Amino acid sequence: MKIERVQWSGIGALPSKSYICSHCGNSLASEKGYTASPPGRVDILANIYICHFCFRPTYFDKEGNQIPGSPYGKNVNNVPSEVETLYNEARNCTSCNAYTASVLCCRKLLMNIAVSKGAEEGLNFIEYVEYLSNEHFIPPNGKGWVDHIRTKGNEATHEISIMEKEDAEELITFIEMLLKFIYEFPATIKNKIPNNQ
Numbered sequence: 798m799k800i801e802r803v804q805w806s807g808i809g810a811l812p813s814k815s816y817i818c819s820h821c822g823n824s825l826a827s828e829k830g831y832t833a834s835p836p837g838r839v840d841i842l843a844n845i846y847i848c849h850f851c852f853r854p855t856y857f858d859k860e861g862n863q864i865p866g867s868p869y870g871k872n873v874n875n876v877p878s879e880v881e882t883l884y885n886e887a888r889n890c891t892s893c894n895a896y897t898a899s900v901l902c903c904r905k906l907l908m909n910i911a912v913s914k915g916a917e918e919g920l921n922f923i924e925y926v927e928y929l930s931n932e933h934f935i936p937p938n939g940k941g942w943v944d945h946i947r948t949k950g951n952e953a954t955h956e957i958s959i960m961e962k963e964d965a966e967e968l969i970t971f972i973e974m975l976l977k978f979i980y981e982f983p984a985t986i987k988n989k990i991p992n993n994q
Contacts, residue, residue: 803833803842814846814857817867819892821851830854866892870969873976875984877913880906884976891965897953899965903972904950907943910934910979922947936978942971 808831815826830846831854845854856864868888876884887902904922911925912918914934926943929935935943946968952958 801842802836804836805845806832806834808847811844811846814844816846816855816857816863818848818851818853818855819863819865819867820853820855821848822867822872823848823850825849866894868892869966870973873973874981876976876980880909880913880976880980883909884972887965887969887972891962891969894962896962896965897958897960900949900953900960900968903946903965903968904953906972907946910975914979922950934979935975939971939975942975946971 808829811828811830811832813826813828815824817824825848827846827849829849830844832841833843833845834841841859843856843858845856847854858864868885869891870884870888873881873884883902883906887899887906890896890899890902907929908922908925911920911928911934914929914932916925916928920928926947929943930940949960949964949968953960
């Protein structure tokens with residue numbers, strides 16, 4: 798593969814670009830950065846935009862691909878640290894197009910959530926799913942989603958299947974909702990109830 802040499806301009810004004818900074822997670826529209834062109838030509842091959850929140854760089858090629866990409870999904874509050882770490886790992890996998898790894902993390906998250914809510918360690922996967930269901934940690938009509946995570950996770954684990962962006966994003970969306978249902982919403986209302994009630 799032939800690599801084309803580029804020449805970077807000094808920092809200057811660029812066309813405004815809206816994006817989510819992968820470094821700090823802020824949504825922004827930046828107009829400051831660097832431009833790459835082939836030596837002696839004016840066509841633009843890439844830009845590096847500077848975030849005005851954290852002042853870190855984000856690279857965009859001429860097709861608009863962002864490097865580093867921003868993770869899919871949102872932060873969830875009041876989540877135990879091990880569960881939060883794994884959730885963020887699933888999200889971060891999407892930022893570098895590692896969708897199979899993201900799906901595998903989502904499957905493992907169901908096990909970690911169950912253990913954080915009292916399930917014994919060392920159970921098989923279906924026992925963790927049953928525990929979440931029997932203890933009412935899965936919201937009404939959510940069992941189908943848990944089964945979907947199980948199915949996609951099994952495909953990623955036991956078959957020669959490559960997961961797609963849509964697979965990872967839909968599982969992260971459900972996991973985000975599940976984390977809010979199990980951890981964030983109960984903690985939010987608990988903080989609003991006076992101690993004497």
